[in-house]
Amino acid sequence: MATCPPYPPHPSGPVPGPAGGRPRHAHWWQKRWVRYGAPAMLLALSGLVILALVRQQTGTEGFLVGLGLAVLPVPLLIAAFRWLDRVEPGPWRNLLFAFAWGACAAALVAIVANSFATQWIETATADPTRADTLGATVIAPIVEESAKGSAVLLLFLFRRRDFTGIVDGVVLAGVTATGFAFTENILYLGTAFGTDQLTGGRGIASVTAATFFVRIIMSPFAHPLFTVCTGIGFGAAAALAGDRRRVRRVLLPVSGLLLAMSLHALWNGSSTFGTYGFLAVYAAFMVPAFGLLTWMVIWTRQRELRTVREELPAYAAAGWLTPAEPFALGSMRARRLAREHARHHLGKPAGRAVAQYEAYATSLAFLRHRGRRGRAGADFVVRERELLGELWARREVAQPALDHAARRTAPPVPVVAPPWPVYGVYGRPATPVPHGPATPYPAYNPYRT
Template identity: 65%
Template sequence: MSEPSSPPRSAPVEAQPPLPAYAPQPVFDALPERSRWRYAPRRASRLWRSRALRVGGLITLLALCGLVILALVREQTGTRGFLVGLGLATLPVPLLLAAFRWLDRVEPGPWRHLAFAFAWGAFAAALVALTANTFAARWIATATADPSSADTLGATVVAPVVEESAKAAAVFLLFFFRRRDFTGLVDGVVVAGFTATGFAFTENILYLGRAFDDDQSTGSAGFESMTAATFFVRIVMSPFAHPLFTVLTGIGFGLAALAARRRRFRRTALPLLGLVLAMGMHALWNGSTSMLGPFGFYAVYALIMVPVFALLTWLTIWSRQRELRTVSTALPAYAAAGWLASAEPTALASMRARTAARDFARRTQGAAAAHAVSEYQRFATSLAFLRHRAQRGTVDPDFVAREQELLHHMWRRKDVASPALTYAARATGAVRVPPPYRDYEGYNPYRA
């Protein structure tokens, strides 16, 4: 009789990090030194001077790019055209930035990162695009001896590649150097949106300023003016055009952030695919009139741009709801261990309860308490995402240190934030009985 065959071996599953137990006075023995330094008075050191030098150098670079690009735009539009273009181009910016910031409410990224993204798009990317596009148009006109076709070819082929690559650089820099704050699809969409909004702002100044200068030369006014037509097309009909293109790149980086570290091909291919799609959508938009006739612009706008915009909006909102579900499933384990009150995970998974908690803290203890609750919410959300990645088998190399750092931040704000969140959970009707949780065998890395 033959021996029974052994059952097939399953692929090894990466063990999840054990859940830390809570203590009234926890010992954060794995806390990174940089985090300990955050809680101590700042002293001059080589590290601080080096960081200040890097930040100062970056600000100086972006400021120089801003001065150069604005000077070039004013040279092409004239002073009056520049001021008119600046005023009209500013109108959609607050609305677009507010919309992207609203999408990022679950785990809001640092404002300094978003300010960098906007400044990069408005100054650095715009300067690279204007310089490269002008050079390419002149080279094509010289090579083909046909200036009209050079403009069409430059707008359809060269401009999408140059502009989307320049904007994608900001997304890549934050993805590569600020990986801790770049955790998913929503982060990619928001960073890309801020970058593209900045780029569109500078580009709109140029186009609106040129149109106004032309109107001054020809004496056109009212609805027949080039300024009114340009304003209608660029500000009223398609203020989301550049953000829509670059968001495709941001989605690629966001999906790469969700991929496991061992998936190197996926982490490289997804951003490149997103960039190629952004270039293709941009090329189709720019070439809609010249390639498809006088009604090509409206056809592309109605049949492609609007549906894609609606689809990406739905995808981003769905991703945000998914982030809230991640919070509701990952944080109850910390509540069972004692780090959070039982009602906190449910409150943190509800945007309404989060707002109620901040309002309650502001009414009872002032603005500083509301700010502490907001910070607590942000750290708790980051903790939920960290644990969720570990549950999926994607354990960060510095998981224990990062977990202790977030718990340390939360522990120092617990006395203010926990009562506010508990009140908000009950006031909004968000409290529910938590499910049972596994026993982590009493493991406590914080025990002295």
């Protein structure tokens, strides 16, 4: 097992920040405009193609109706995943890439591949009903989960500094699936609206209302739930970085992808289980699975906060942090109070600086935790110095705000009356004080003046 490097001593002078810029003699594919421009162009082209395909199938009016209805659950789902990612929030560019990949690239691959496979099965079997069933229960889960999982794989390979654990995998996979479901819902709702226009469906009995109820009200989390299984597999593999058992690190993402395909196939096949098949699968499998995954992700987030509280006190002892900071950084309430305090007294830039300080401190705690477990990478020391430099550059704004938040959220110290008699003036016994339960007393505050 690798040995974790010692804690760096307190700085005696200026601390260098992260090395910025690109290499002086970088290859053309390493240039910034290539690394960011090429994926952006690919996603934009995919978006234009998928827009044309969906509009062709739904018509202009159906597309607008589907777009207006499909966008409703998107802010709620994105907000939920950002809430899960509050301990160590990842950069917005990763989330934008994940959503765009799901909405454009993955949706385009799914539409083309599913249509081609269904037509091929129909030609081979001369049975349209069987072709639709096989396409929905076999082809669609494999194609769609592979297409959505590709975004998680790309971020896992090329954004490893931002991809360190299960929560990161869950958030990126969930945002990717949210984008995919957004495009798919436009297609389904727009098609349903076109059907109602032809048949004269109105009110609650319309196909549009039924589709909206099933896809937007009852199961907006269906696609995120499937792909989150893939994200958990990649997140577990990321948490095992440095583990010599590479087979396990490969099997975890594959197992997560297979589980996602299985749940997706079960969901799509529920319509073939009879009149109440959909409701049975929804109640017996989907809701419990959603609850289990939600509990697991929240438990993982609490474990991350505990890691912050356990790893940062050594940096406080070395002089990099104040004694109160590990407690404040390990509490979501204290973090929020620190940001609000800085924003109220110093303005919005100070609030952003405190938020960045909290994120860098959390990354530092996770880095040291991996190092103590023998999973420190070759760039451990360089990365640690970079994070310490980022903290040191923001300490004048962040540390007073975090100390204030620590004082606001510190638990009271219980004081118990002594069991021996207490004497008053001139040795006379004082009024007896019952030896009862502890009473709250304000904690000692070395910062209060």
